[in-house]
Amino acid sequence: MKLKDLTDLLTFESFRPEPDDGAAPWTKRxxxxxxxxxxxxxxxxxxxxxxxxxxxxxxxxxxxxxxxIISTMGHEWKDQTDGGWCGVSINQRYVISLExxxxxxxxxxxxxxxxxxxxxGAKAERGKRYxxxxxxxxxxxxLLACEEDPIIKVEAALREAGLQTGRVCVGVYAMLQELxxxxxxxxxxxxxxxxxxxxxxILMVACCEGSLCAMVQQEEQWLKLRSRTDLYTDxxxxxxxxxxxxxxxxxxxxxxxxxxxxxxxxxxxxxQARMPSVRLSDVTVPNQLWNLxxxx
Amino acid sequence: MxxxxxxxxxxxxxxxIDIGKPLPGIARLLPVGFYLLSLATVGLCLxxxxxxxxxxxxxxxxxxxxxxxxxxxAKLKKESTELEAQAKKAEEVKKYVNxxxxxxxxxxxxxxxxxxxxxxxxxxLARERDDASKLGFSVKFSGGGQQQKEDTLAKISALGxxxxxxxxxxxxxxxxDYRALLLRTEKPVSxxxxxx
Numbered sequence: 001m002k003l004k005d006l007t008d009l010l011t012f013e014s015f016r017p018e019p020d021d022g023a024a025p026w027t028k029r030x031x032x033x034x035x036x037x038x039x040x041x042x043x044x045x046x047x048x049x050x051x052x053x054x055x056x057x058x059x060x061x062x063x064x065x066x067x068x069i070i071s072t073m074g075h076e077w078k079d080q081t082d083g084g085w086c087g088v089s090i091n092q093r094y095v096i097s098l099e100x101x102x103x104x105x106x107x108x109x110x111x112x113x114x115x116x117x118x119x120x121g122a123k124a125e126r127g128k129r130y131x132x133x134x135x136x137x138x139x140x141x142x143l144l145a146c147e148e149d150p151i152i153k154v155e156a157a158l159r160e161a162g163l164q165t166g167r168v169c170v171g172v173y174a175m176l177q178e179l180x181x182x183x184x185x186x187x188x189x190x191x192x193x194x195x196x197x198x199x200x201x202i203l204m205v206a207c208c209e210g211s212l213c214a215m216v217q218q219e220e221q222w223l224k225l226r227s228r229t230d231l232y233t234d235x236x237x238x239x240x241x242x243x244x245x246x247x248x249x250x251x252x253x254x255x256x257x258x259x260x261x262x263x264x265x266x267x268x269x270x271x272q273a274r275m276p277s278v279r280l281s282d283v284t285v286p287n288q289l290w291n292l293x294x295x296x
Numbered sequence: 297m298x299x300x301x302x303x304x305x306x307x308x309x310x311x312x313i314d315i316g317k318p319l320p321g322i323a324r325l326l327p328v329g330f331y332l333l334s335l336a337t338v339g340l341c342l343x344x345x346x347x348x349x350x351x352x353x354x355x356x357x358x359x360x361x362x363x364x365x366x367x368x369x370a371k372l373k374k375e376s377t378e379l380e381a382q383a384k385k386a387e388e389v390k391k392y393v394n395x396x397x398x399x400x401x402x403x404x405x406x407x408x409x410x411x412x413x414x415x416x417x418x419x420x421l422a423r424e425r426d427d428a429s430k431l432g433f434s435v436k437f438s439g440g441g442q443q444q445k446e447d448t449l450a451k452i453s454a455l456g457x458x459x460x461x462x463x464x465x466x467x468x469x470x471x472x473d474y475r476a477l478l479l480r481t482e483k484p485v486s487x488x489x490x491x492x
Contacts, residue, residue, distance in 0.1 A: 010327050014319045021315050022307030088309075113311065131306040146308050155310055168309040181303055292305055 019085055019166055025295040026087060027054050029166065033082040036163070037290050039089040039171055039261065040066045040154065041209040042230055047073075048290050049080045056287045056294070059262070067157055074161030084163040087293045088154055089171035091209040091229060094146035096173055098215070098225040099123070102141045104134055133177055136184065137220035144173045167293065172213045172227075174292045175206035175259045182283060183217060183257065201254045203246060205239070207232075208261040208289060212239050216250050223250075236267045240274050247278060256280045261289035399423070399431065402478075405451040406435065414440035421478075431457070431478040439470045448474075456481050 008014040016031065017024030026035070032052045039046045046061035062069045070077075078084045102108075108119055112132065116124040123143075124130070129151065133142045155165045187199050201218045212231045216224040226246065232238045247254050256278055258267060268282050285291065399421055410416045415438045422432035433452075437444050449459060462476035 009319075010330065012324065012327060015321065015324055017318050018315050020309070020312055022309065022311070023304070024318075025304050129308045131308065144306070151308055152310065165309045167305065167307045169305050169307060174305050177303055177306070295302070295304055 019083065019164070022167060026050075026167065026293070027295055030082075030085060033085070034080060035166065035294075036077050036081045036084075036086045037089075037293050038066075038086055039091070039209050039289060041091050044209065045069045046209070047077070048287070050290070050294050052082075054294065054296060056290045056296075066154065070157050070161050074163065078162045081163070085166040086158055086163050087167040087169070088158070088165065089169055089174070089208070089289060089293060090146070090150055090154060091171055091211045093150045094144060094170050094173070094229070096170075096176070096213050096225065096227040097143050097145070098222055099132070099141050099143045101139050102132065102134070102143070131173075133180060135180075135220070135222050138222065140222040142173075142176065142180070142215065142222070142225065144170055146170055169293060170211075171208035171261060171289050171293070172206045172211040175208055175261070175289065176204060176213045176215065178292055179204040179206055179257055179259055179283070180215075187220070201250045203243070203250060203254050203256045205243060205256060205258045207236070207239060207259070207267070212242065214243060214246060216246065216254075218250070234266075236264075236270055239267060240270045243271070244274060247275060252277060254278070258282045258284070259288060260284045263288070395423075395428075402431075402452065402455055402457065405455055406448055409444075409448040409451040410437070411440060411444060411447065414438070414444050429480040431480075432475075433459070433478045434473070434475040437472045437474075439472075441466070441470065441472055445472065445474055452478065 005014070017029050019029050021029060030050075034052055035050045037048050037050060037056075043065065044061060044063050045066050046059060048059050049057045051057060062073065077086070103119065109131070111119040112130045116128070116130050120130065120143075125145070127148045128145045129148055130146075131144045135141065151168050154168065158165050183199075183202055183204065190197050190199055199219060201216060203214060203216050205212070205214045210232055211227075211229045213225070213227045215222060215226075224246070226242065228242065231242065243256070247256065256271070258271075258280060260267065260282075263284050263286055265282075268280060271278065271280055290296075402421065403419070406419060407416070416435060417438055418434070418436035420432065420434045424430040424432065435448065445464065452459065457478040458481050459476035460479050462474065464475070465473045467473070
């Protein structure tokens, strides 16, 4: 037994998850500690600190590549945290796809992390990391495949700057998961009120730092998914252009659920100008991405 | 469908292989017990320190009281010693008085034998160390002469004493010294018989 084990026991640290235990919520891992959240785009990095009470501070952003920005901001970021722990959202070199008939046996998610080949079979590729979300009402699943290389590079850059990696996620995938959860919860409430009720067609749209993921759900079925990286910058017209054919295909009754990483009325205005009759709900809340990354 | 727990955000970072699970909640009893024991230890130490201080005060008070009592005891002992010494002296006085009782009668008799106008300037009665029945007797009269001597010896003889080895000396101014060894007899003797 090491001295640290004893001190951890006496400070009750042993009863909390370890800071890099990805299976534990961020708030439990970093209770009463300041952490940093980074959202890394191709030419832009935004960040926010989360204080000891889990409150998100004001947004900061810098234009440029992550490698350049961390070389100048690293010390400041480290000073803003307790222990240098960071949560990172990366927004490139990933693929989100809709899969059918993936195994749902127990321990599948763990196997996906440790041995993707065994979990996914021929679909697994070397040098990629996977995570998935199953549709509880059908045989479809959303699969995220992210290249290892950018993850390892980000981890190394953080390590060089004296920072530690608490979580690496794909922001747009986290937002899609949130949308899926919201839709499932709404369906549950709707069906509890009336078992024969129809929830119709829903187009879930998640946008994060230039990346887009849109998925169509008709009743309980996930039908179609489109994912793009580096699709837009400040102007969200490319998003509208990509969504319009999907809405036209699914029908005018499609309910568009939109979630952005930050509150921005631009998309709603563009969409309403382009398709005034479409039923559009912007479910973005303040600090949307940061809240998801911090498990708030 | 049932309400789901809030989803934890996915994590793609490179996993550390030795990530341990948090200890079970029941194990919190260990540090809690440790802290309680520590608190109890500190509390007991404080209690012991307080009691020790209190005991020290009591010890000091007891020692002070002991010193005072010893002083009182010594004083009483001293007084007792003094009283014993006084008692011893008193005993000696008593013994002296008791032992001089027979002589007192003799002294009174000698004193009463002194006629008016005659002064007895000196009278000594000394008991022999080895023989208590013998008394050294010496008397000095100014005036009175033979008659006074006879009166005095008559009184002495009346009390059962007989002069022996008598010496007498007369001064020019009517002074008269008489010295003899008085022997105690069983019966009073007449002066005549005594002088013979």
